[in-house]
Amino acid sequence: GIQVEQSPPDLILQEGANSTLRCNFSDSVNNLQWFHQNPWGQLINLFYIPSGTKQNGRLSATTVATERYSLLYISSSQTTDSGVYFCAVGGQAGTALIFGKGTTLSVSS
Amino acid sequence: ETGVTQTPRHLVMGMTNKKSLKCEQHLGHNAMYWYKQSAKKPLELMFVYSLEERVENNSVPSRFSPECPNSSHLFLHLHTLQPEDSALYLCASSQESWQTGAPLHFGNGTRLTVT
Numbered sequence: 001g002i003q004v005e006q007s008p009p010d011l012i013l014q015e016g017a018n019s020t021l022r023c024n025f026s027d028s029v030n031n032l033q034w035f036h037q038n039p040w041g042q043l044i045n046l047f048y049i050p051s052g053t054k055q056n057g058r059l060s061a062t063t064v065a066t067e068r069y070s071l072l073y074i075s076s077s078q079t080t081d082s083g084v085y086f087c088a089v090g091g092q093a094g095t096a097l098i099f100g101k102g103t104t105l106s107v108s109s
Numbered sequence: 110e111t112g113v114t115q116t117p118r119h120l121v122m123g124m125t126n127k128k129s130l131k132c133e134q135h136l137g138h139n140a141m142y143w144y145k146q147s148a149k150k151p152l153e154l155m156f157v158y159s160l161e162e163r164v165e166n167n168s169v170p171s172r173f174s175p176e177c178p179n180s181s182h183l184f185l186h187l188h189t190l191q192p193e194d195s196a197l198y199l200c201a202s203s204q205e206s207w208q209t210g211a212p213l214h215f216g217n218g219t220r221l222t223v224t
Contacts, residue, residue, distance in 0.1 A: 004151075030210050031210030033212060033213060040217070041197055041217060041218045041220070042215070042217050042218070043199060043201075043215035044215075045212050045213060045214060045215070048211075050210065086151075086152070088152075088213075090210050096142075096154045096157060096167075097154070097213065098151075099152040100151060101150075101151050
């Protein structure tokens with residue numbers, strides 16, 4: 001099956017800093033989603049982005065499907081951005097989403 | 110308000126108990142999912158229901174039994190669980206059949222502890 005690797009595993013930032021999270025995957029995909037899990041366990045869908053670039057406020061994401069990676073950009077980070085960011089991908093055959101291990105982000109004031 | 114509601118939020122049960130987790134989605138979606146999240150492990154897909162028919166089961170032990178009476182409700186029946194089954198159980202839904210790759214929307218999860 002598809003392998004999903006996220007980096008870095010942990011990230012510590014000061015409020016106001018920018019960051020880039022990376023997701024590499026091992027095969028062609030027709031589905032890629034980014035999620036944020038807050039400290040209370042709630043998983044929020046940030047982007048559905050199998051290819052191209054999208055922006056939503058301070059967050060943006062880019063997926064380069066031909067090179068098998070996706071990037072999540074967080075600008076002017078806030079303490080509420082803390083949590084775990086997951087990348088999940090689905091293969092061309094319409095398989096279920098496979099989740100990466102996540103990047104744990106801690107933003108301090 | 111997430112549009113996907115799970116109850117209970119927390120559950121502690123003994124290994125001989127029988128309990129059920131409930132999920133309800135208010136989004137008009139056609140597919141629902143159960144995921145398991147254990148400490149230090151990626152989310153694991155347990156079951157998928159699309160248009161009320163179970164279409165995938167990732168070799169989950171039989172002590173977990175799903176039920177989907179309609180497209181808005183999903184249950185996970187638990188019996189004779191083991192301590193290693195302690196985890197966060199997440200329900201999700203998507204608008205289209207899961208094979209099309211539609212965005213997932215998650216509930217808040219049920220934190221299960223098996224003693």
